[in-house]
């Protein structure tokens with residue numbers, strides 16, 4: 108035996124004696140060779156090849172763990188974005204024409220490509236991001252491959268499963284630095300599968316894996332222009348957001364930037380999905396498997412150095428177990444290792460950069476200043492780099508900075524609760540709503556708490572479970588839209604019928620000519636059925652007719668110019684009262700689907716009983732002939748029936764992801780929804796908008812057609828005779844522009860639907876950034892309310908609900 112063998116044996120033996128940690132570095136040779144091939148610096152990847160940045164500007168990307176330069180990166184200008192969008196636009200028709208099977212084969216090829224180059228991708232990601240190779244190799248890259256396999260399947264099934272939908276076109280996608288390759292996969296796999304082409308902007312701190320992926324994808328035969336990567340910072344992202352040739356922006360990142368993008372895209376007609384920040388609760392009841400829950404905490408907050416938007420960063424412990432739990436957790440923290448990302452034996456790598464390190468340090472110091480006690484893992488930190496130890500803050504007040512701000516680092520805060528109700532209240536005491544974790548051995552308790560948590564994903568006795576087939580996304584200020592699964596596919600599609608809509612002005616002119624023609628041939632219902640002229644219709648709030656706050660009303664005119672009545676002029680206060688009434692009707696959201704169906708059928712029955720009266724009103728107000736007015740009432744009755752039918756049939760599903768367990772995709776009401784109705788088909792459009800919301804358990808504050816409000820105020824009597832709980836439907840008549848603004852700015856309104864003039868859509872989107880409401884607007888395009896493909900069914904039901912996935916692993 109040589110002396111060096113002798114030495115190595117004795118050092119191995121030493122580890123057995125001391126059970127000390129020994130490094131196990133992964134080779135970075137291939138990654139360094141790839142970087143060396145691009146030593147002159149990377150250009151953007153546009154139209155199937157690397158191009159030079161138009162303005163020639165560059166910046167460096169560095170290893171977070173050492174601070175050393177890795178490569179030169181092009182800073183994308185507006186011209187670069189323009190070139191990429193042009194390439195994507197040119198490629199899109201051909202990509203769509205390949206058909207579902209053609210695209211499925213490409214996505215399958217991408218999945219295989221990821222598996223073939225798994226090691227290289229994992230090492231490049233660990234170098235550029237600073238996260239442990241164990242995580243990139245065992246979690247990120249396999250999930251990336253799974254995403255392409257899964258979406259190859261959706262491409263194959265597209266013509267059958269999404270026959271009534273068309274792709275959006277060119278999609279701009281902007282991703283953060285915490286899971287660079289995984290976020291790329293989550294974004295591009297569904298977009299490409301369903302026939303869109305993509306311009307992707309990776310985060311400036313971690314551009315390498317996207318560039319490597321694009322290069323490998325081209326080698327794997329992906330047609331030029333289908334996937335374009337433009338690198339750069341926020342300015343490059345902003346240029347992509349502003350580009351007129353982009354049909355959708357899909358963004359993952361901070362809530363602040365999400366807000367900027369919401370404002371920038373408002374009124375542009377671009378679709379938008381936002382995956383934003385979080386402050387997720389990790390709830391442990393006293394009957395939980397404590398050791399398993401301690402291990403769960405380690406995964407929840409120290410995975411990826413806590414730079415995880417769904418990180419379980421608020422540990423909520425039931426009082427009786429708190430002291431013991433914290434003691435066990437501290438013991439476990441003593442064995443966590445922080446070290447080089449390429450070392451396979453470490454638990455945590457480096458934070459992304461010195462700025463993030465400083466932010467985390469400052470927040471921890473703030474926590475301590477505000478009264479928290481700080482405990483940190485004792486192991487040494489490597490020199491250089493942006494390392495920070497696993498950190499636990501106890502004695503934390505629910506209102507303190509560290510309990511409310513997203514730290515985005517390896518810092519856990521703890522609080523205690525006594526009862527399940529208190530746990531739920533504490534858990535929901537955040538503006539975010541991305542994820543939650545519930546630990547209890549009592550299945551009834553865990554499954555009883557899960558639906559009460561305001562979060563897009565809930566893990567029962569588990570944390571950080573993900574799958575391409577299970578949607579992921581937030582409630583509230585964690586954003587809107589889902590990635591993964593069937594619901595994720597819809598984010599890259601639009602109904603064929605909506606794609607064919609025309610601007611309202613043109614549609615109205617055509618309809619008016621038809622209506623005049625028809626009215627001249629038919630007799631409208633006699634005006635004797637109309638209410639007397641001096642009657643002033645009130646507002647409908649909390650189940651009662653109420654006078655408007657300002658005691659003001661305004662006249663309403665028939666199509667022939669005759670004054671036919673007055674309606675209340677609602678103001679901000681009226682909207683606030685209506686929202687408060689809707690908030691108090693929360694019981695409707697937990698009413699059974701059968702109960703909601705019954706209410707809708709009853710409304711239909713009562714409307715049908717007054718069909719003549721409503722037809723007369725419609726004819727007189729809008730000027731359509733009697734047959735058209737009668738047809739509108741019939742269609743409204745039918746639509747109420749349709750949503751009565753959907754109420755107990757539009758429901759969730761059970762996913763079987765690759766683990767022992769299930770994920771229950773449940774559909775939940777949005778909550779309180781503001782609705783602004785258009786002028787055309789005033790009864791049918793009104794019914795078509797409130798009925799799906801009501802069917803799914805929402806409470807609504809509705810602004811009826813500004814021009815023909817009497818159709819909706821006549822409906823009060825239908826509501827009053829239909830056994831509907833007070834506050835489920837509230838109506839505030841008045842000028843739409845001001846009322847849209849109040850609804851958009853109201854923090855207790857969870858979503859906003861606006862149909863009518865184009866400017867209303869823009870304002871609804873622009874002004875709703877405060878609590879990041881999900882919006883459904885028509886951008887001034889006319890909907891054919893009689894056409895079920897345009898005005899009834901799945902699209903409305905999807906917008907009336909949000910999907911919560913409850914993961915339930917099982918087995919010993």
Ligand SMILES: NC(=O)c1ccc[n+]([C@@H]2O[C@H](COP(=O)([O-])OP(=O)(O)OC[C@H]3O[C@@H](n4cnc5c(N)ncnc54)[C@H](O)[C@@H]3O)[C@@H](O)[C@H]2O)c1
Pocket residue numbers: 281282283284285286308309310311339340341342343344345346348359360361362364365367368382383384385415416513515541581585586
């Ligand atoms: N919900 C999720 O799925 C999810 C996932 C990962 C990260 N995040 C969130 O991301 C944040 C951390 O990532 P980050 O620091 O990279 O976020 P960030 O918002 O600063 O940047 C994200 C991306 O947006 C770009 N960008 C910045 N300003 C822009 C602008 N004005 N217009 C367009 N693009 C712009 C950046 O260059 C980057 O590519 C955390 O808040 C975290 O919670 C959310």
Ligand SMILES: O=S(=O)(O)c1ccc(CO)cc1
Pocket residue numbers: 246247250285286289414415416417418571573
């Ligand atoms: O940061 S998150 O978007 O919440 C995220 C996404 C995926 C994974 C998979 O490991 C983890 C975290």
